[in-house]
Amino acid sequence: MACLRALPRFISDHCPLILICSNKNFSPKPFRVFNSWMDRKDFDKVIRKACNNFIGVGDPDVKLLQKFKKIRGDFKKWKNETLVKEGEKERNLKEELEKLEEWAEARELSEEEEWIKSECVKELK
Template identity: 65%
Template sequence: MNFLSLNVRGLGEGVKDKAGWIRELKKDNGIDFIALQEIQFSDISGIVFEKFWGVGKFEMDHVPAVGRSGGVVSMWDPSVYKVHDSIKHPNFLLTRGVLKGSNKELNIINVYAPQKTPQKKSLWDEIGSVLGNYIGMWVILGDFNAVRWKEERRNSIFNKNCASNFNIFINDNGLREYDMKGRKFTFINDNGNKQSKIDRVLVCQDFFSEWPVACLRALPRVHSDHCPIILVCANKNFGPKPFRFFNSWLERKDFDVVINKAIADLGGGREGIRILCL
């Protein structure tokens, strides 16, 4: 099952472009579940969600915005995920169902967290209580309006207490994160000077064990100031990695010296490079 999460920053102005964007992302990435946040509509009866989903049958549920603030929409492929229950909260929508074929219980929470730290703390407590009430695997995705570490913010204030509350929630509930590829930050303001990683996907240990090589990726932002994030759970085995390389090595001043010396020690030229990569 593959997931797409995006803070759309409203479904009013530019909705046609946003719908086409999301539809193409779904098609290109084989998405089975779409989680949208900050729809900013209390009444969605006038929105044609078929244009977001595209070809094929889908089901959906939502939590309305309060006035023009918040609101979430979840959409899914019923041939992949059969939902039998939902729970609504002003800041999240929980869908409870089973994965077709395996019949495994899967609970998905689509989150749009509030701005203020005490309200976020109350939300983490509420979600923690929900996690303890139901069996099955868990995926919690959306806009958490919180970062875990100082490095996840640039040119904006890091709230140590907020981050601590968030990390305690994650650790106390045994949640995991996949390494995010593609982008370091998921939110970038209009002029680009403020950036943060506030959109994410959290999973329980059972889910992580079931799909240990799932790929989480942040894609370029187009019609929102948030990046879409996708979680692809298809297992692809390309064999053992030829060697391990960390991007941080590129920042070392002696990187070129070490690589050139290693190639020279192995005979130099193309043959040296070939041996180094084995």
């Protein structure tokens, strides 16, 4: 859809025109799955559960679209929950690492504390 707009005439003997073209796309966003998500331990379980719990109504093509929609919804929910858990884990590791670094400034760390610190660094990478 396009819109034509006339600007006011000040000095010139004509009115400048502006053509506003808007390219609005109302189609759904594409569904993307990254290979790294497939390596996660719960990925298969979530997809299988979505497929097994699906009950479709209508023609086969409509059922297929409904099934894809169900899989997409369940997958999106799982992905968001996983990202929240990972964010929490990362935050906890950073807090633990900060605490250990403060202790290291005040005194020498024990072997166990050094090991915990190295594990935190590994997990954060």
